Amino acid sequence: MYKVRPFHRVDAEVLAEQLPTCMYRLPNLHCRPSPSALPVPQEEADPSLQALESRQEEILKRLYELKSAVDGLSKMIQTPDADFDVTNIIQTGECSSLPTNGADLDLMLGKDYGALKDIVINANPSVPPLSLLVLHSLLCERYNILSAVHTHSSVKSVPENLLKCFGEQTKKQPRHEYQLGFTLIWKDVPKPQMKFSIQSMCPIEGEGNIARFLYSLFGQKYTAVTSTLIDSWVDTAIFQLKEGSSKEKGAVLRAMNAALGKASWLVGNELTVADIVAWCALQQTGSANAAPANVQKWMKSCENLAPFSSVMKLLK
Secondary structure (H helix, E strand, O other), X not given: OOOOOXXXXXXXXXXXXXXXXXXXXXXXXXXXXXXXXXXXXXXOOOHHHHHHHHHHHHHHHHHHHHXXXXXXXXHHHOOHHHHOOHHHHHHXXXXXXXXXXXXXXXXXXOXXXXXXXXXXXXXXXXXXXXXXXXXXXXXXXXOOEEEEXXXXXXXXXXXXXXXXXXXXXXXXXXXXXXXXXXXXXXXXXXXXXXXXXXXXXXXXXXXXXXXXXXXXXXXXXXXXXXXXXXXXXXXXXHHHHHOOOHHHHHHHHHHHHHHHOOOOOOOOOOOOHHHHHHHHHHHHHOOOOOOOHHHHHHHHHHXXXXXXXXXXXXXX
């Protein structure tokens, strides 16, 4: 009726046939699985874990780039030339005088095919950009400029001296005979704005940036070190001497006094836009009377030039 598997007795112990040697049988992981073996299912990666891993890789990459940059700077600092004062390097006549022919206006401002290249500046009469007025006078010595001053409807009233800040237009000639137009509009704006192509450019904002551009119209060429020092002095004059705290202003005056003790001008042996912006900042902040000896001497040198003396009349 029932078929029973055979068994045998060994020393009074009953042993079943083909007894197991372990509790569970598992496939051998060290041998190549047979084609018929089923693949072991893999768990799907957590998206948050993948995002964390990619973020870690990005951070490690940025750290490696920063380390490379710091290593490069450390090599520069360890060179013997790093102990030199760069202000001494440029005192050897690198700054030549302003070229008499000026810059290529077509290259700087673009070709208008007969139309007058007109620089238009919007400025707030409550804070007149004195450096731009000085640069306008210097440009008039180089180019034949058609100057004009207008008042925007956003401004209720403008002092008479600001309306005549460019003086009287002595030359009466056709518009196309002028080399450059310079239009100043007194307008309620937070900071000065400049355009020379009304339709195709965004405005250049900030007195320092506009001063840099206007000075480039002289066609002056500088080395990389000299250009860096000029830009540094312009930024220092605008953001620390003009807009900074009393502590910052004192530090700038000490730095100017030290630089002017080595040369007649802030950068090199010739007047640059750094001198123009710094002088105007001193005049507008009222720090001129408290300036050190070297700075006082430098200010008198600036005021002996006609473009500065004309601006002095606006401050009275």
